[in-house]
Amino acid sequence: MNFVDVAVPSPLRSTFTYKNNTGKNLIGRRVLVEFGRRKLIGVVTADRDDYKGEYKIKDILQTLDHDPTFNNTQLLTIKKISDHYMHPIGVVLEAFLPTMLRKTKTQLDLSKYSSGVCDLDINDSNFHELTADQESCLKKIKGNDRESLLFGVTSSGKTEIYKHYIKSLLQEGKSALVLVPEIFLTPQIHDDFKKNFNDSVYIHHSGLTELQRFKIWLAAQDNKPKIIIGTRSAIFLPIKNLGAIIFDEEHDQSYKQQDGFRYDARTLAKIIYGNDVKIIYSSATPSLNTLQSSKDNVIERLSLKKRISKSKMPKIEVHPINKKNLIGGISDELIDEIKKNDEMGNQTLILLNRRGYAPVFLCNSCGWIAKSNCCDTSLVLHQGVRRLKCHRCESAWGIPECCPSCGASDFSYKGIGTQQVEEAIKNILPKAEVIRIDRDSVSGKARRDKSSLMIKDIEPKIFVGTQLLAKGHDFKKITLIIILNLDFGLFGADIHLQEQTAQLLIQVAGRAGRTGMDNKVYLQTRVADHPMFNLIKTGDYELVANEILKERKKLDLSPYIDVVYLKAEDANQARLRKFLVEAKKYLSKEHLEVYGPFEAPITKVGYKHRMFCIIQSSKKEIMLKALDDFVSHSDKQKKEISNWVVDIDPINAS
Numbered sequence: 105m106n107f108v109d110v111a112v113p114s115p116l117r118s119t120f121t122y123k124n125n126t127g128k129n130l131i132g133r134r135v136l137v138e139f140g141r142r143k144l145i146g147v148v149t150a151d152r153d154d155y156k157g158e159y160k161i162k163d164i165l166q167t168l169d170h171d172p173t174f175n176n177t178q179l180l181t182i183k184k185i186s187d188h189y190m191h192p193i194g195v196v197l198e199a200f201l202p203t204m205l206r207k208t209k210t211q212l213d214l215s216k217y218s219s220g221v222c223d224l225d226i227n228d229s230n231f232h233e234l235t236a237d238q239e240s241c242l243k244k245i246k247g248n249d250r251e252s253l254l255f256g257v258t259s260s261g262k263t264e265i266y267k268h269y270i271k272s273l274l275q276e277g278k279s280a281l282v283l284v285p286e287i288f289l290t291p292q293i294h295d296d297f298k299k300n301f302n303d304s305v306y307i308h309h310s311g312l313t314e315l316q317r318f319k320i321w322l323a324a325q326d327n328k329p330k331i332i333i334g335t336r337s338a339i340f341l342p343i344k345n346l347g348a349i350i351f352d353e354e355h356d357q358s359y360k361q362q363d364g365f366r367y368d369a370r371t372l373a374k375i376i377y378g379n380d381v382k383i384i385y386s387s388a389t390p391s392l393n394t395l396q397s398s399k400d401n402v403i404e405r406l407s408l409k410k411r412i413s414k415s416k417m418p419k420i421e422v423h424p425i426n427k428k429n430l431i432g433g434i435s436d437e438l439i440d441e442i443k444k445n446d447e448m449g450n451q452t453l454i455l456l457n458r459r460g461y462a463p464v465f466l467c468n469s470c471g472w473i474a475k476s477n478c479c480d481t482s483l484v485l486h487q488g489v490r491r492l493k494c495h496r497c498e499s500a501w502g503i504p505e506c507c508p509s510c511g512a513s514d515f516s517y518k519g520i521g522t523q524q525v526e527e528a529i530k531n532i533l534p535k536a537e538v539i540r541i542d543r544d545s546v547s548g549k550a551r552r553d554k555s556s557l558m559i560k561d562i563e564p565k566i567f568v569g570t571q572l573l574a575k576g577h578d579f580k581k582i583t584l585i586i587i588l589n590l591d592f593g594l595f596g597a598d599i600h601l602q603e604q605t606a607q608l609l610i611q612v613a614g615r616a617g618r619t620g621m622d623n624k625v626y627l628q629t630r631v632a633d634h635p636m637f638n639l640i641k642t643g644d645y646e647l648v649a650n651e652i653l654k655e656r657k658k659l660d661l662s663p664y665i666d667v668v669y670l671k672a673e674d675a676n677q678a679r680l681r682k683f684l685v686e687a688k689k690y691l692s693k694e695h696l697e698v699y700g701p702f703e704a705p706i707t708k709v710g711y712k713h714r715m716f717c718i719i720q721s722s723k724k725e726i727m728l729k730a731l732d733d734f735v736s737h738s739d740k741q742k743k744e745i746s747n748w749v750v751d752i753d754p755i756n757a758s
Contacts, residue, residue, distance in 0.1 A: 107152035107161065110137055111194040112144045113206075117186075117739050119193065120146075121155050123163045132172030132179060134201075136165045136209050145206060147197045149179055168211055173201070178342070185367075185375055190735045190750045195365050200340045202321040203314045217319055221328040222303040224274055230299045231268065238265050241406040245269050249379060253354075253398045254386040255646075256408025257417065258614025262386045263293075266350050267300055269384075274304065274329040278347030282333045283369060285356035286575050287311045288546050293333050293352070301331055308334035308341060336361065336369040339376070346381050349373050353575055354385035354394060355607050360755045368753040370394075388614055389607040389645045392653060393663045418585070418616040420625045420641045424632035432528020433520035438586050438626055439532060442566065446536050450583040452566045454525055455612050457590065459542040459570055460484035461524045462517035465492055465503075469512035474501075480708035485517050486544070487527070496709050520589070526568045533566070541569035574611040582616045585625040594636055598705060598757050599661055602636070606648045609640050666724040668731060669757065671704070672748035673712040680713050683745045688717055690734055695723045706758050712746060716757055 108130055109119040122137055124130055130148040137146050145168065155161055174182070174197075182200065186193040198206055205212070234242065242265050245252050256262045270280040284293055287309045297305045308320045324332060324341040332338060336359050339349075351359065351370060359369045373383055385394050385403070398405035411417065428435045433456065434442075445452050462485045465474040474483040476494035483492035483501060492501045506513045526540045539558050558565065567573060567582075593605030609627065616623040627637060639648045657664050670687055674680040684701035691698050700717035707714060721727035731750055738748075 107155045108148045108164070109150040109152060110135060110146040110164075111149050111192075111197050112137065112139050112146035113192075113194045113198045114139065114144075115192060115195075117190075117192045117735065119149055121152060121161055123161050124148075124151075125163055126167060128167070130164070130167060131176070132169075132174040134168040134173055134205065136168060138162050138165060143209070145209060146194060147174060149183075149193070166209070168209070170211065173205070181376055185372065187732075188371075188375060189365070189367060189752050190731060191365055199337075199365055199367075200342070202318045204318040214322060217315070218322045219319065221323050221326040221330050224304055224329050225302040226271060226274065226304075227300055227302060231271070232261075232264050234264065234268060235261065235412060237408055237410065238412075241265050241408065242268055244404065244406055245382070245384065246272065248404055249382070251374075251383045251385065251397075251403045253390055253394055253403050253405050254384055254408070255390055255395075255398070255405055256386075256388060257411060258388045258611070259411045260388075260408035261412045262388075262408065263296070263352070266348075266384055266386065267297070270331060270348065270350075271300070273347040274301070274331070276347070277329050278345050279330045279332070279343050280347060281338060281341070281343060281349045282331060282352060283338060283349065283359070284333065284335060284352045285358035286572065287335055288572055289352075289575060290333055290335070297331060297333065304329065305331045305333065308332055308338040310335065310337060339369045339372050346377065348382040348384060349377070350384045350386060352386050353611075354387040355389050355391045356575065357604065357755050360753065362755075362758070366749060366751050368755075371753055389610050389649075392603050392649060392656070395646075395649055396653060396663045416623065417643055418613050418623045418625045420613055420627065420643055422632045422637045422641060423626045423628045424630070425628055426630055426632075431532065432525045433588055434525070434528070434586065435628065438628065441584060441624070441626070442529070442586070443533065445584040446533060446564055446566065448583075449564045451564060451579065451581045452584040452586070453573060453579065453582050453612070453615055454529070454566065454568045454586045454588065455570070455573055456520065456522055456525055456568070456588040457570050457608070458519075458521045459523070459544055460493065460495070460521035461487040461527075462519050462521055464518040466516060466518065467507040467510060467512060468514040468516050470507060470510040472507050472509040474504075478709075478711045479706070481706065484521065487523050496706060522568055522570060525588070529566055529568065536566055537564065538566045538568060541567060541572055543570070543572070545569075546572065571608055571612075574608055574615065579615050583623045585612060585616045585623075587612055587625070587627050589628070591629055591631050591634075594631070594634055596705075599656070600756050603649075603652055606636065606640060606645070606652070610643065610645045610648070613643060662720075665720050665722055666727060667718065667720045667754065668727065669716050669718060669751040669754040670700075670748065671714070671716040671751050672745055673709070673714045674745035674747070675712050676745075677713040680715055680745055683748065684715055684717050687734065687738075690737065691717075691719060691730055693726075693730055695726045696721050696730055702757070704757055716751075 106124050107121050108124045110122050111119045133148055134145055182196055186196045238261050254262050273280055290307050290309055294307050306320055324343045327344050361367050397403040425435050431439055442452050464482050465485045474492050476483055479494050479496040481496055484495055486493050490503055522540055522542050526538055529538050590605055593601050613625040672680055672684055681701055688698045697720050698717055701715045704714035704716055
């Protein structure tokens with residue numbers, strides 16, 4: 105008899121010992137074990153010759169794999185990831201398994217689901233001839249083994265460069281992984297790649313069925329060259345002979361998982377593959393961390409400063425609206441611009457990063473404001489379904505007949521959302537085709553596909569939407585862009601907000617003028633004299649980024665110092681604060697600075713209060729060692745609060 109260590113998906117940061125009575129080597133295999141009163145699927149991570157402990161050891165109930173799901177190298181990598189993120193290894197292992205293997209408590213016949221990978225079929229005629237600048241970038245990508253930043257203005261042909269590079273990889277028998285920030289983008293990119301690579305292109309994201317994702321997981325392990333296009337979770341696919349990972353729109357926050365296992369796909373790519381796989385970051389507005397790494401020559405920088413063909417960079421104007429009449433949140437002057445543009449047969453894009461009809465619903469008699477009782481945030485009015493919704497936990501309430509505070513029935517709403525802008529434009533231009541694109545309008549495959557077709561269409565249209573419209577879409581005839589209500593992004597306490605706002609503004613502006621037509625971009629604002637707008641007006645992201653980096657360097661902030669957030673939540677606010685105060689005392693050591701506790705920007709979600717501490721140090725190894733000690737120490741203590749997490753590579757304080 106021998107013993108094995110099994111990792112199970114539990115919040116406990118350790119493996120658990122079980123008896124192995126099978127006489128087989130079970131390392132890397134899934135097994136069914138009894139864990140407390142539950143039966144869980146775990147993965148065997150190691151053998152033990154004996155066991156010396158005070159607890160009675162349980163038997164493995166069932167072996168679920170004929171062959172190991174994970175080899176020794178993969179297990180070591182997963183242990184490394186678990187250590188890096190200070191997250192339970194069982195939860196990390198689970199992320200590498202398709203849902204069907206996480207849930208099915210019997211052996212599966214994998215051959216039943218595997219359909220194999222099509223033979224390579226490259227359509228050379230559908231590749232565009234590269235410009236001299238593009239050729240230069242491609243040559244540099246092929247000629248070095250380092251990570252590369254493809255830093256090019258919008259519509260400079262970045263995608264065409266890495267398509268040519270992928271072609272060379274496939275011809276060498278290697279595969280490629282192209283990561284995109286949103287599910288909404290996958291059909292567009294998939295269709296584009298299929299023109300060049302036919303049936304060698306696959307899609308992977310959470311919008312697929314469990315069976316579809318399982319089949320892609322199996323296809324990934326086929327030795328034949330292939331391209332997989334997916335969102336951040338595709339980084340966990342076991343792709344054979346992988347030659348390159350491309351992060352399209354590298355700057356996007358969606359590459360960071362913000363709950364549960366909080367990983368950054370960009371960091372994971374380096375941990376999983378090291379120097380064995382080429383990593384390419386592509387963006388017109390790269391994250392400040394990536395940009396600074398290119399300045400420090402850690403990442404090779406490849407620049408594209410000109411648009412291809414006849415495309416013109418948009419002219420950006422700041423449009424002050426103080427003391428002006430607004431219709432649906434838009435000034436009269438810009439309403440006239442929308443009318444003119446529509447009459448000329450062109451397309452207009454209106455961006456407002458707030459979905460719903462209105463963000464505040466209130467009683468005019470007593471001032472009562474409708475708030476979520478579980479998240480303590482204002483409920484957003486959704487006019488079409490006549491509901492008040494919480495955008496934190498997505499719970500919904502009916503609109504009350506009378507005020508719960510004073511009994512009056514005199515209600516109104518304040519602020520604007522995409523639904524209200526859409527309604528206003530339809531009233532002003534009843535014959536115009538108005539398309540709203542936000543989380544509500546593109547939920548589900550049918551809606552996503554319909555919206556994608558609308559974006560490709562060249563007929564006169566007015567698009568109204570959130571930041572989804574700024575992410576990699578190739579609009580054919582946009583000549584007017586109006587950006588509403590982004591002032592808050594310039595004044596928030598979170599240091600990441602200014603960077604993210606600048607990226608969004610320049611990305612949206614870049615959707616215009618792609619066909620060589622004259623185009624305008626208006627930034628509607630109440631703070632027209634803000635110095636950031638003078639920089640953004642130039643359309644030069646690097647100019648904006650350098651100014652933000654200069655300020656961060658002066659204040660000794662990221663990326664010039666290593667920063668980690670300790671985030672926690674609990675129903676009892678006093679208990680939550682006590683936990684973070686004690687954590688601060690434990691972590692306050694030489695070479696470490698600990699600030700807080702602070703209330704999170706979203707102070708309450710799901711009936712739980714949220715707070716955080718900021719930990720920073722110029723000596724990363726010392727900081728990580730202190731945090732590892734804290735995690736080990738806390739795991740040995742009685743659980744005091746409902747949840748806490750060490751957020752490595754944080755992108756916001758939420």
